[in-house]
Amino acid sequence: MNVIKSLLLLALFSSCAHKGLEKSLHSSRLDGLRHESLNRYTNQDLEGLKGAFKSIALCHKGRYNEAFSQFKQDLDTNQNNPVYWNHLGTCYYLKGEYPKALIYLEISMKLTKKKKLLAAVYNNIGLVHLKQGNLPEAKASFKLSISNDKYAKTPRYNLAQLYLSRTNFNSAKQILEKLASQKPNDVDFNYSLGHLYLMKKQYIKALSKFDRIPEQYRKRDDVALNLATTFHLMGKHEEALKTLDSAPKTTSNFALQQVELRKRIEQKLNK
Amino acid sequence: MKPIVLFILFNFIFAQTVHGQAKKKDTSKITRWQYLLKLIEEEEKTINMVRRKTDHLLYRQFELMTEKIKLYKEKENHAFLEMSSKGKKITRKKAFTQTLNRYEKTRKFGIKLLKRYPRTRYKAAIYHTLALNSRDYAYDKRELRYLRLAIQSARKKSEIWYLSMTSLAEYHYNNKNYKNAVSIYNQVIDNTDDEWHTKNLYNYGWCLLKTHKFEKAITSLEVGYKLSFETKYIDFREQIMQSLVSFYVIGKQIKRGINFVMKYDKTPYTALARFARKTSEKGFFDETEQLIDLAQDNFDPKEKIEQLADLRLFQFDFYNQYKREKKLFNIAKELTVITLNDYQKEEAIRKISAKSRDEQIIIKKDFDKVSSSYDVARLSSLESYFEFLSVLDVKNEAMYRFFTAETLYSVKEYQRALSSYKRALETQMKTPSQMDLNKKAVDGIFSSIEFSQFPKEREKDELVYAYTKFLQLWPKEKKAFVIHQKLFAIYLSRKDHKNMEIALSALIKNFPKKGETHRKLFKQRMDLAIKQDNAYLLASLVKTMQVGKFGFPKEETKKAEVILANLLFGKFQKLNREGKTEEAIAGYKQVFFNNHYPKSVKSEAGFNIGILYTDLNDSAKSVKWFKKTFPLFNNKEKKIKRVFLEKMAKRSALLQDFLNAAHIQRLVLDNFCHTKKQNIANFQQAISFDLANDYVLRSLHTFKSYKKCVEDTTATEASIISHLFRNGHSGDLFSFVEDYKLSQKHKKVLVDYYERLFWKNFSDKGSRNSIGKYIKALHDPELNAMLTGVKEYLVTKDALEDLLESPIELGEVFNPQKFNVDLNNRISQFAKLTQRQGELLSIGNPQLSLFVYDQLALSLSALASEIRNYHPQGVPKEMAAQFSKQMNIVAATFSKQSQSNLSSSERFMHKYELLSPNSRKLTTGNGILDVIQLRMPASIMANTFDLEK
Incomplete structure (x- = not known):
């Protein structure tokens, strides 16, 4: 029965896999990277962007053809504009065409003289490498980004994510705690720290971080999985199951893990 | 009397015969003459046969001698006339020698006869004959005397007396003694x-x-x-x-x-x-x-026509003499319509010409220079007279027209004079008159135009006519050189290209060595075509330049081609700017497919089509047109276009069309493979643009095909290697390195890449072994040590797992000693294996070290768990409790070591900022976490940096 249930869930998750993780934040107060990154803007927020940001906003909304058309139209007036190339490269990154993304980001890199802009470009180059699994290159790019703008939060956040994914928790902790102190309400800062403490088996600390996350975002697949695991490891199995139930299960990676966790919890409860 | 009559009759008949004979041809006259002479001589001979001649016979002889004179007179007269007609001059005396001799001889004979027979009945006749002979042959002024003697000798009222008297009357009449x-x-x-x-x-x-x-x-x-x-x-x-x-x-x-x-x-x-x-x-x-x-x-009905004409001719003189101008005019007019024979016609012409001359003189004399006034009616009449002459003397019509013109000119009627000069010239050219008046007429035309004060355009018309005629007549004369140019200038002012061409061709034909002038005029025409925006015409002119007709230097021809291209393309460029690119393309295509335009222009058009298709993001068509047109350029142009193509490639890339950009760079390489030193950027971009689309096979093919076009492929190889690695094409990476034997050349980067691939695929044995082979090919000591270490790690890992899978079996009856021995052995074996693993840390490979730490932590944790779970059967409770306590203490040691390894691993990672490989499983020491393998998805969590300050 459990096997059938798992298979059904797997089928459901596979069909929903394309949706990906919904990262947008409906309140700017919860977004510590608000002034640097459009990644967690809602569609409504993106609609309000004008001028130079119009095209990149389209990319974040997934309207790539429109965006590229606009970029082509704007080429002649922006050939020497590093911001233009940064946006175009970022757009191709978002679309998943990484070689092209790198070409345009490198153009931006060569054109820009401003360190802050260079930081942004290096960050985005790092993202491309990260997506392609070229982690040393990603790490180097994020570090270059940080060296050009030590106040920029996005590259530091991204570097922390890299460390986290590679289980370098201590390096990640240094960065995340500083970020959280600067922006204590950021959902992903708190989530990342919650995950970190969980992995370091500091469940109470982990829970305290998860508690800082507003209810609607705790239901997110990845957050819910981590929170449920924390509850489970703290012996709060019912709460763990409740958390798992609230998750939408739209992201296949996390959904499968949620299934596995549920199995373990139910086994434990049965015992 | 009778003999005299007979004589006279004979003479008459003879004369008529001779006269009649004279009408025949010379050869028959001489024959006839000889015959007559022969008759005379025969009769003389007969007479001479008589010894004693009577006066009758002598008189007859005298008559025969007189006849001979006549014969010789005729002969010598004929000869004299012939010589005169040939222009040979001879005196009468010499011409008529024989006549005069015979005359004298006859005269003397006659005198002698009279002396011999003083009372002869023939006396009067002889004197009369002597008188007539003197009158007809000698002109010796003896006629009168002989006539008087004849009259004296003759019987009054006789025939001879009458004849002599009439001769004497004639003599006096002829000598005006009336x-x-x-x-x-x-x-x-x-x-x-x-x-x-x-x-x-x-x-x-x-x-x-x-x-x-x-x-x-x-x-x-x-x-x-x-x-x-x-x-x-x-x-x-x-x-x-x-x-x-x-x-x-x-x-x-x-x-x-x-x-x-x-x-x-x-x-x-x-x-x-x-x-x-x-x-x-x-x-x-x-x-x-x-x-x-x-x-x-x-009129005589048979001669009416001729007589009428004669009469009119007489009337002309008559009225002219009596100054009856109107009647004179009418007669002149009539002379042009009635039939005239040649002589009459000549006469008419002569008379009217004379009249015309007189009228001309009068008009000129009466012309008032101050008021420019003249007798209009007289002038009109004169014009009419010239008209009449034109009709009568058709072959000299031109001359009369000319005279008309001259007359009009003389009274300052310039415009009318111009018309007449023109008519005169036209007529002269068709039917030349006796007067060579071409030059005069043309001069008259020019002069009349000058003084006529025409409106500008009209003046040009007239000058065109004048120049054209001049050139028709004297195309190569010195002055014609200037005239050609003036004519051209008029056509130029009128924008008349057709005639400009004709004028210029004529100049070239007639002054072939004046190249500079030819070019000057040609350029003027060209400038006009440019000003008129007439691309089609300009194309024809440029073609003419290209074939070298005018000897233009190549630079000038090229310049003209550029102007043509700009002219042609200007409107297309405007269309493109207005967003009507398709229309612009259509326009360029029209030029490209039209053989009227020079090759250079067509190729430019085609090239521009390629550029426009690039803007339309139609890569296939863009490249197609570049390929089509590039071969049409010459080497110099190709070099210029190369720069353009490279810019287009760049532009395509910037417009996100890497496919087109790559095509274009390949096109450049196709055409410039020989310029190896300059090709490196093209080669790199041709490959990198395909790699931008991740077209691995194509880019590798490009590398293979075009590597011969560059001197050094190192940088490109590095780019390919990086791309293949970073984009997950490990198979292609290994093949590329193998095929081109790049292991040592790019060892440094390959060492890093191969190791990362090794760790990425560590969990799959097959991939691990395969990558291991490529790593060995690098001959890197560190990597080789790593491989050895990995091998040892795997062996010890398997050994540890095997060891942990076979715990001590306590059995139903617990034997503590045996258990202690078994436990010690087990721990010893474990320790050896863990020590072997621990030694792998000295290799210093970070990833291997992480695996070793993980393995040690896992193994120690498993051993601790195993020991903790030993529960002897069949022993007392206390003993069991004591046993468990001891086992927990032992297990705790191993747990602690396990944690220690975990901590070391963490510290190691933190210290060296390591990133664990994908294949490394999470090892937290927590069962749930290790099972779920909870990892943060960094690539999903990471954020873009869009809002640059």
């Missing part, structure tokens, strides 16, 4: 038997006229005229009438004359006409008019 002649004639004029009576009356009449006896003179001629009707008299009507009309006029008896003529002349026209001339000469205007009218009514 009184003497009259006196003689009075004595003989009554002889109506003489057939020459009519002639005598004629001569008599003349003598009477000369002695002012007009009435008698007229009467004598009238009688002679009337008698001429009779057959017994010689018909002297013509001569008599000729003189009679004069007599009437001189005698002022015109009316009588008219009546006489009308009464007696059956064909009175001739007489009337002559009469009219005479009355005209003498100032009888009315009478002349009357005679003219009569003559007009009495």
Whole structure:
């Protein structure tokens, strides 16, 4: 029965896999990277962007053809504009065409003289490498980004994510705690720290971080999985199951893990 | 008498015969002459055979000698005339030598005869013959004497006396001794038997006229005229009438004359006409008019046409003489319509020409230079006279037109003069007149144009005409060089390309060495075409330049091609700017496919099509057009276009069309493979643009195909290697490195990449072994040590796992000693294995070290768990409790070591900022976490940096 249930869930998750993780934040107060990154803007927020940001906003909304058309139209007036190339490269990154993304980001890199802009470009180059699994290159790019703008939060956040994914928790902790102190309400800062403490088996600390996350975002697949695991490891199995139930299960990676966790919890409860 | 008559008759017949003979050809006359001579000589011979000649025979001989003189006179006269006609001059004496000799001889013979026979009956006849011989052959002034002697010797009223008397009267008449002649004639004029009576009356009449006896003179001629009707008299009507009309006029008896003529002349026209001339000469205007009218009514039907013409010609002179201008004009006009024979025509022409000249002179004289006024009517008449002359003298029509023009010019009627000069010239060119007036007419035309003060355009028209005619006539004359250019200038001002071309061609033909001028004019035309935006024409002109017709240097031709291209393409470029790119392309295509345009322009058009398709993001068509047109350029142009293509490639890339960009770079390499030093960027971009689309196979193919076009492929190899690694094409990476033997050349980067691939695929044995082989090919000591270490790790890992999978079996009956021994052994084995693993840390490979730490932590944790779970069976409770306590203490040690390894691993990672490989499983020491493998998805969590400050 459990096997059938798992298979059904797997089928459901596979069909929903394309949706990906919904990262947008409906309140700017919860977004510590608000002034640097459009990644967690809602569609409504993106609609309000004008001028130079119009095209990149389209990319974040997934309207790539429109965006590229606009970029082509704007080429002649922006050939020497590093911001233009940064946006175009970022757009191709978002679309998943990484070689092209790198070409345009490198153009931006060569054109820009401003360190802050260079930081942004290096960050985005790092993202491309990260997506392609070229982690040393990603790490180097994020570090270059940080060296050009030590106040920029996005590259530091991204570097922390890299460390986290590679289980370098201590390096990640240094960065995340500083970020959280600067922006204590950021959902992903708190989530990342919650995950970190969980992995370091500091469940109470982990829970305290998860508690800082507003209810609607705790239901997110990845957050819910981590929170449920924390509850489970703290012996709060019912709460763990409740958390798992609230998750939408739209992201296949996390959904499968949620299934596995549920199995373990139910086994434990049965015992 | 009879012999005399016979003699005379013989002479007459002979003369007529000889005269008749004279009409025949020379050869038959001579023959005839010889025959006659022979007859004479034969008769002479016969006479000479008689020893004693009578006066009769001698007289006959005298007559024969006289006949001989005549013969020789004729012969020598004929010869004389021939020589005269050939222009040879000879004196009469020399010309008639034989005649004179024979005359003298005959004269002497006659005198001798008279001396011998002083009372001969032939005396008067002999003297008469001597007189006539003297008159006809010698001109020795002996005639009078001999005639007087003849008359003296002859019996009065005899025939010889009569003949001598008439000869004497003629003598006096001829010598203008009219009184003497009259006196003689009075004595003989009554002889109506003489057939020459009519002639005598004629001569008599003349003598009477000369002695002012007009009435008698007229009467004598009238009688002679009337008698001429009779057959017994010689018909002297013509001569008599000729003189009679004069007599009437001189005698002022015109009316009588008219009546006489009308009464007696059956064909009175001739007489009337002559009469009219005479009355005209003498100032009888009315009478002349009357005679003219009569003559007009009495034309000889067979000769009417000719007579009418003669009459009109006479009337012309008549009216001209009497200044009857209107009538004169009408006659002149009529002369142009009636039929004239050649002579009459000549006469008409001569008369009207003379009149015209007179009129010209008058007009010129009367022309007032101050007021520029003249006799309009006279001028009009003169023009008409010239017209008449044109009709009469068709072959000289041009000349008359010219005269008309000259006349008009002289009175400053320049515009009219111009028309006439033109007509004159046109006519002269078709039918040249006797006067060579081309030059004069053309000069007249130019001068008239100058003074006519035409409006500008009209003046140009006229100048065009004038220049054209000049060049038609004297295309190579020195002045023509300037004229050609002036004509061209007019056409230029009128933007008349067709004629400009013709004018220029003519200049070239006639002045082939004036290249500089040819080019100057050609350029003027070209400038006009440019100004008019006439690309089609300009294309023709450029083609002309290209074939070298004008000797333009290549740079100038090129410049013109550029101008043409700009002109042609200007509108297309405008369309493109307005967003009508498709229309612009259509326009360029029209140029490309039109053979009218020069090759350079067509190729530019095609190239521009390629550029436009690039803007339209139609890569396939863009490249197609570049490929199509590139071969059309020459080497120099190709070099320029190369730069353009490279820019287009860059632009394509910037416009996110890497496919097109790569195509273009390959096109450049196709055409410039030989310029190895300059090709490196093209080569790199041709590959990197394909790699931008992740077209691995294509980019590798490009590398293979075009590596010969560059000197050094190192940088490109590095780019390919990086791309293949970073984009997950490990298989292609290994093949590329193997195929081109790049292991050592790019060892440094390959060491890193291969190791990362190794760790990435560590969990799959097959991949691990395969990558291991490639790593070995790098011959890197560190990597080789790593491989050895990994091998050892895996062996020890398997050994540890095997060891942990076979815990101590306690059995139903617990044997503590045995258990202790087994436990110790087990721990020893474990320790050896963990030590072997621990030694792998000295290799210093970070990833291997992480795996070792993980393995040690796992193994220690598993051992601790195993020990903690030993529960002996069949032992007392206390013992079991004690046993568990001991086991927990032992297990705790191993747990602690396990944690220690975990901590070391963490510290290691933190210290060296390591990133664990994908294949490394999470090892937290927590069962749930290790099972779920909870990892943060960094690539999903990471954020873009868009809002740059």
